[in-house]
Amino acid sequence: AQLLPEEEDDLWHAYNLIAVGDSLQAVTVRKVLRDSASGGRDAERVKLKLEIVVESVDYDKEGNVLRVRGKNITENDHVKIGQFHTLELELKRPFVLRKEYWDWLALDTIQQACDPTASADLAVILMQEGLAHLFLIGRSITATRSRVETSIPRKHGPAIAGYESALKKFFEHVLQALLKHIDFEVVQCVVIASPGFTKDQFRDYMHLEAARRDLRVIIENKSRIILAHAPSGYKHSLKEVLDTPGVMSLIKDTKAAQEVQALKEFFTMLTNDSARACYGPKHVEVAHERLAIQTLLMTDTLFRNTDIASRRKYVNLVESVKKYGGTVHIFSSMHVSGDQLAQLTGIAAILRFPLPDLEDIEM
């Protein structure tokens, strides 16, 4: 299939798509050494089209580059067959991916990536006094764009003035980060979330500064900036922010929202009837053997397994769960909820009926 990554998310999908053993064709630049007539050697950069058999894939979150290493299989003047080469896949650069076998997951991934309506870009500023994070939430990745941390003194008699100025400075840093990283043409809306009143204080500060400095972007997009409550300013609180009704309605149909919902369901089930929820590959497998799985939660890291056999195993598991009428949620490990699931062995399930004896099976 020929693919063209258009946004960050697409690269992430490509990362999930490309597996060891696939062959990948793309345009690349390679430094070629050539013996010149005079006996010296010239180094020349040649642009050429190469096809390689993938041996390893690396995703660079910051640089938005996918690095794929493998052995060359196309014949040409400059690179011998079997020579190693690393292809860099970037945005707007087409590539061709060949697989021996396209499983449904791969096809699904492509379908998802091609569906433009599912895209919802949301920016969240998660803050507490002295600490702020700026996240951009795409369909399947959450990127931490900026982190602001300053030390703010607690009130202390005469030092109260120091508190005010320290807070001002902190807000200024956050505002700068906001202006730098948030492009209102891409981002649908901005959520400012914090415990207590920090969010209100910041919003007031932002509007005041916007009016004073004539920051058009903020004034024009005033309506797209909303407030939400968060229990803390740390990254993992993002889950709760996405769960607040105001934000939920904005991102209702996105993957991030579905993931948060599914994980929440899992935890609710665990709370109410702990025998109807399980986690860990062993337990899930046992539950599946008894056809008890209603909802299966998995992270995409499991599919990215280098070992083809285990990938096959998980794919088969998902397929058979679906066959028996269960639902499957594949979490993106780039989202907070997926991150949490990944730490919870990466696989969990809500069951149709209680299986209390799971407790007794060693994990």
Added chain:
Amino acid sequence: VPKTDNQSDLEGPHRNAGPWLCSICSQQNDTSCMSCEVCGVLRDLSLYFNNTNEPEGGAKRRNKHSGVSVLARSLFTPSSPKSKAIVFSDGFRGNKNATGHMQASLGTLHKTFMTHKQRHNIVPFKFDIPSPDDMVSIGLKSSRHLRKADTSVPCVDIPGKMVMGDDDLVAEKDTSTDPSSSVKLDELGGNSSSVAANTRNETLILDNELQHLSLERKPKNSKAKIKKPVPVSQYKPEPWMLQGEDQEMPRQLNLAIVGHVDSGKSTLCGRLLHALGRISKKQMHKNEKEAKEKGKGSFAYAWAMDESADERARGITMNVGVAYFDTKNYQVVMLDSPGHKDFVPNMISGVTQADAAVLVVDASLGSFESGMGVNGVGQTKEHSQLIRSFGVENLIVAVNKMDSVEYSAERFNYVKSQLGIFLRSCGYKESAITWVPLSAMENENLVTAASDTRLSSWFHGTCLLEAIDSSAAPHRDVSKPLRLPICDVISSHVLGQVAVCGKVVCGAIRSDSKVLVMPSGELATVKIIERDSSRLSSARAGDNIAIGLQGIDPIHVMSGGVLCHPDYPVSVASSLELKILVLDITVPILPGLQFELHAHHAKVSASLVRIVSLLDQKTGKASARKPRMLTARQAAVVEVRLEREVCVEEFGTLKALGRAFLRSQGSTVAVGVVTRVVQRELELQ
């Protein structure tokens, strides 16, 4: 040897400016370096090598002279007293590498030297009382170890015999030059075996001082900022720390005021301060007027504590407020905590220092119930659990707003029975809880006994102030190395650019001493110590102080850090093993849970890596099976990974720095203690 107390002479003698040449490898060294950058030889070695007038001979000959003989010679050759002292130490240092059994002879030598020195009135070394023998042996071991690590003085193997010979030489020289000391030496020689232990003690002490000397200077020529940690058990309190312990000074009591939102904590504090004359009439009048203008007349007293504009506008406390007042027995530091759910983190970081606590409960109908968490978790419950896990044993329950229930004894008893059950389940002893009905608004039963007949008719207990005054004296750990968790970083014109606030958890601190700021590992000098805006020269465990620091960049000082003794750094962890008690939670705890971990003033994002074992509530034994999850009221051992490094101690070592609080989704899910610290790798050069 008479006891002397002149420890500040640790500062080395001043030297000539300009680079100096290493006597061993002829490396040009900077003036600020105490020892050669290449070979680590101490600078002053040159002093006595020059003395011997020896050409670049073999190491053997040098060995001979660098030992005791050199020492002896330099002792009695006329030179400035100060440099003499340092030469002595250097010679001594070289010698230390020799075998152990010569310690005793060295000890005698010391004695002579000391007596000699005292006559000159230079006392660069401080003496302590002889310590127990086991301390000696530990000390000896470590000191020898240290020598190996930081010196390459070319006299590693002087045979014991030779030294003994040299020692004889000293004796001879002594007799020739200084009869009085030789008498002493003879005397010592006579019963050397019996005094051996004693003299060894002194060598050790001297040695310790040398260790200080070398350790303090090390950072200047090497990049290693954090030294090899010395076991805390080896620590000996310096005499100044213990001084004044017996003085009849009013002790400090850190009193936390906690309770549910709007139970009247700040108003209670304001009332207390006002009644004790800590708020001027003018200030009070101003507050009253401003509060009225805002239509919040009842907040006038609370505004004494809530100073920031935001707090006043919203009528709630957001940050921990600090105020001071004196009672008969104590200097009380009052910590007024925020009651609102969102500010529990602030409350935790601000109130961990508490020795005692006042739990304020709203007696009025409905308010008490919401504090107890009829719907959701009430902060009356959460706070009292937290306070208990801070290590506070004595609790004063102030049943506030009694005026709103007509000072009904029935209501008071209802509150008492309801809350009493819960408090006992938290681990408070019945006898440790004092119940005080009061009304902060109407000033009933605060500083004087109740005047309203409706209250005084049935209540005959103590008023709040008396209850505070009679709380048990907190235990202070002065004899441990210094630990001061940084609560706040401020800068003011009095304290200077970088100043920190906090409570000395153990040990003592005084101005002009050096402290290590962890986790950055930077050294700083204490310039000013202040308590309640009055200057102090030193502060001991339990004191809540503000310290002005010098010689450190503000970016290295963060709240949540710890000031500690330079030689005994606090452990820094990025991964911990905790023994936790799960509180009343609805969602069970699973591995992978992400939460905020609070430990003293530090807060950090963390995640649960695995549940090691489940503990039986009654027996405390670990269950064999790995549990799938943790539910309410279970105790377990868990492993957590921290996002960033945090200074903590194992609970067994230091309780105050070994407590941790786990918060997730806006409520405290578990409290625990640190059972094992997985230390980060020390960057030893």
